Amino acid sequence: MTDDDVLRPPLDPVALNAALARPGGMWRGVDVLPAVGSTNSELLARAKAGAPHGGVLATEHQTAGRGRLGRDFTTPDRAALTFSVLLRVTVPADTLGWLSMLMGVAAVGAIRRVTGVGAALKWPNDVIVPAGARAGGATGDGKLAGILSEADFSDPGAPAVVVGMGVNVSQTRAELPVDTAVSLRGEGATDLDRSALLRAVLAGFGELYVAWSAADGDAEVSGLADAYRGVCVTVGRRVRVNLPGDALLEGTATAVDHHARLVVETPGGPRALSAGDVVHVRPGV
Known part of the structure; x- marks a missing residue:
């Protein structure tokens, strides 16, 4: 058995769907692909073909991920938690900027609970490990995850928003793309189980989204704004x-x-x- 077998086990779609895809729940199902260029691009294509609200697409190996400003990135196989969610939104369009921030709040909570790493948010939606929470007294903030939201309004009756995230989980220092990037492994995480982390992120996202959507996208009324401010450094x-x-x-x-x-x-x-x-x-x- 290699180190990768121990540190980088595959995602478990059976367990994920058993935990998350329940009648009347937020999530319809979790689809795990061995490899894909971009989970956001693939899920947007599925949205245009009529895919419903609540779909989740994850991959073991994203080969052409996209970040803000069109930046491309790739990660080693099974080293990151890379996924996107599809939402058929009913809130006013001018509130949609909160969706990537909602994902950030859910991610910070899940990372803290599952791994023990002291994650936080840098405005608007970069998940970081702040200097004061870094392992070994390392200086400077370290970027742990990025989040990207994209919308498709081709169906005005059911506009689609795809929110994607990539979390650095088990990468070594040499496998990270830039000096400012960090991984859960490098920050002393107590658990590198990507399936457990994905379950926790999606559970937290679902709770926040239901409240925010019920408040017609009002982040103040739903409590999302206060939750965001509480984790934004x-x-x-x-x-x-x-x-x-x-x-x-x-x-x-x-x-x-x-x-x-x-x-x-x-x-x-x-x-x-x-x-x-x-x-x-x-x-x-």
Whole structure:
């Protein structure tokens, strides 16, 4: 038996579906592919073909994953938890920005419970291990997971949103793509079971989504906004924000408002920034 057999067992679709696909529940089923270019792209294609709300697509090996700003990435086989969910939304379109943040809140809670790693969120939806929670006293925040939401409005009666996430689970330092990336393994996780982590993320997502959807997408009324603020470490920090057109904004992040915008106090007054307005947010110096 190799180290990969121990550290990187395959996902268990039978157990996942037994735990999650229940009559009247949020999730219709979990489909696990041996390999796929992008779970988001595949699930969007299925959505356009009429796939219903509540489908989950995971893969053992994503070969052409997509992040923000069109960045591509790949991961070793069975080393990451890579999946997407399909939602047929009924809330106002201007609230959909909260969906990737909802996934972030669910992911942070699941990672903390299942693995013991002190995950948090960097606005808007990067799952990180903050410097103060890093294993071995490592300095600097480490990016653990990224989240990407994409929408398809070709069916106006049942618009589809796909929310995808890739969590670094068992990668070694040499297998991570950049110096700022970290894995659960490298951060001293007590459990690297990707099936258990996926169950926990989806259970948490379902609870948050049902409340948010019942509140017609109102993050304040549903409690999502407060839950997000409780795990977002960007608020209170000095930040340097790269805006489109090579503009630079510096100030102190003071809040996340009810529209999911980051409020930055600058010498010229407060600025509310949406994720679409921002190229990158990083700690100021």
